[in-house]
Amino acid sequence: MTDRLRRAGGFAAVASLGLAAPVLGPALVVPFALIGLAAITVSSGPVFELFARPGDWEDGRLNGLAGFSLAAAALALLATMPQTPLPVGIFVATLLILGFGNLGMEAVRSQTSQPFLTVAGFVASGFVAGITGQFLVDLQLGGNTEWSVITFLAIVGALIAALLRELLYERDDPLVLLSVGLVVWLFAELVGTVPPVELVAALVVTVVLGAVSYGLGTASVSGMLTGVLLGVLMIVLGGFGWFAVLIAFFGIGGLSSKFRYGDKEQRGVAEGNDGARGTGNVLANAAVALVAVLGFAIVEGEGPLAAAFLFAFSGSLATALGDTLSSEIGGLFDSPRLITTLERVDPGTDGAVTWQGELAGLAGAGITGVLSMAVLPLGAMWAAAAVVALGGFVGMTVDSLLGATLEGGRLGNQWVNFLATLSGGLTSTGLAVWLL
Template sequence: MTDGFRRAGGFAAVASLALAAPALGPSTAIPFAVIALVAAVGITDGPLFDLFARPGDWEDGRLNGLAGFSLAAAALALLATVPQTPLPVGIFVGTLFILGFGNLGMEAVRTQTSEPFLTVAGFVATGFLAGIGGQYLVDLQQATPVAWSLITFLAIVGALIAALLRELLYERDDPLVLLSVGLVLWLFAELVGTMPPVELVAALVVTVVLGAISYGLGTASVSGMLTGVLLGVLMIVLGGFGWFAVLIAFFGIGGLSSKFRYGDKEQRGVAEDNDGARGTGNVLANAAVALVAVLGFAIVDGTGPLAVAFLFAFSGSVATALGDTLSSEIGGLFDCPRLITTLKRVEPGTDGAITWQGELAGLAGTGLTGLLSMVVLPLGAMWPAAGIVAFGGFVGMTVDSLLGATLEGGRLGNQWVNFLATLSGGLSSAGLAIWLL
């Protein structure tokens, strides 16, 4: 048994104290606060120190990791006992179980292999099951009906968010992960309510399988895969399979285009880093506007002018992302690119450079997104709607090139440029739709 596995077991035991919340009520925060205090000033050596100490704790001579984890748990416990709108106790317990037992599952896998995909899978699977178990035990104690579809949805979203944050942050940042997961699950619990279990199971199966395929093909890194799976689940649950189909078309076609003639692009100096695998930053830069749109659509319950605006903002942003990706990946294979602001010839790979071949590929991507959106989303007037989506994609593509030629590399990084381009494409589609339709 490794030190990491024993330490994770100790943290899982601390997380299990959350099960006392239904009985303790407002006093739930006390045991966690006591543990935090003792860890910070009372334990400096001995068996308990050896059990809970992380590498940095040995240098400081105190259990900072345990203290931070317990303080974050105490903060969530306080939120779960505020008088008016408390954090649901089931979410409080489920959050602690997801992180505490998810770490234990990850360390159990790590005793056998260090393969990143498998260790993350160990975290997600164990955290997911523990999250369901924690929420179920609370419902059992409180004698309330078990909403299986909701607790399953919260458990998988919590496990994915926790795994993603742990990939991006450090082990010492677990308190931040704990608080973030708890607050996000609170939001989704208020937003989602109930959902058909068949739809939820289908969402889980489809997104996990496609996420594993994307990682296996090398079109996504581990963090990029987690982000994509999380976005996929949210798209299906909050919007429907039509929203997911539009988004996955971008990820699939965009990922394959980055692999297309990758060796040639590498020789020309225009290839994406990390062998073309998309990371979290790239995924979020291209899909953040789409995520906000589906959240907005769910908040307004899919009705009224705002729902129409969110629908077209979603499609226009995805059309921008796919058009820009195809324009860059295909256009980078051709000579004689020209800077969009001056039309002077520049070296391949120059920010803001375009080729006619790349522009045609980009327009094909925006048109494809428009057609797909017309078929699978309730956009209203069919062909005009497809044209509006494609127009928004073209605007976003153009904004991306203009920003690349003027601000990228200095004031803005590539991910900010992608975000602003998808935002402009989404707003253009939404504005034109409201005006014309």
């Protein structure tokens, strides 16, 4: 057994102390606080050797164990608040997801270093541990929480934890623990029930498509995790129609980035990382869509606000797909012009456009509009499709304007993408209110 695997087993054992939460009640904070304080004083011996990370050997104290335990104690405090406490099941699930997720990841890593498989080991182990922890707590407390809700919270927690672990460092586990606990708590408050059919379909479809996207090279490991998480949330909180529009952007946009990639690379306009989308790229283009589906779920899909969230969602993704196709197709043609002055510039210049790229972008926005009309309850059919497409065109134009004026100086590419999708979503929403 490797040192990393033994250490992960030790942390999983500490996380398992959370299972005593229903028995300990308000005293839940005590064991984790004591472990955290003791870890700071331990500088040698078998306990130190079991839990020490490379940086702990240099500092002569168990910073990793102390941080993990004190973060658990902080969550325990939230779980013992007199009013609106963190549900005990979520507290236990959060600890087990991270503890056993890391253990599963290290078990896989002891056999292979393939990134996809090690992350899969984390998600699978964390997912099973999260479900188990919630069921055991529910059993002890005599509750009747639906298995579909428990499963949904476990998969969301496991995906968020895996994503954060992929983006951060091992020493950041306390931040991961607190973040996962708070976000899963949010979703527990947000969803009352989770339809079992939608949940199972969400898990199967998103995992398969995530694996395919990674296999085709259209997404990095972190980008794949982000896409799978977004897909699950779209299906469960919105429905299959929301997911269809989202996956159209991911699929068409991802394939367009691989289209004639060698030619783009020679011209200096290719996306980095061989065209694979990372978390930053995915969130920059889909953050507005995510907020829209959360808002839709909060208002329970009813009333004028629900319609506004639908158009904001569709308009933002029309922008994202239109801008992606405009850049990926337009970058293959010569004689681009700066959108602000129309002067000729080199291919790849921020804010440069070609007529071929603009047509491709309009096609992308139009595809999103027609698809949204077909699968979402937008109401006015073709007029709604036109509103979505027009919002997408406005958004991609804003992207080019920001690229020509602010990108590279005050704004990075991801902020430009976010602001463009926001403008596209708001434009579609405003036009819908005005015209429909």
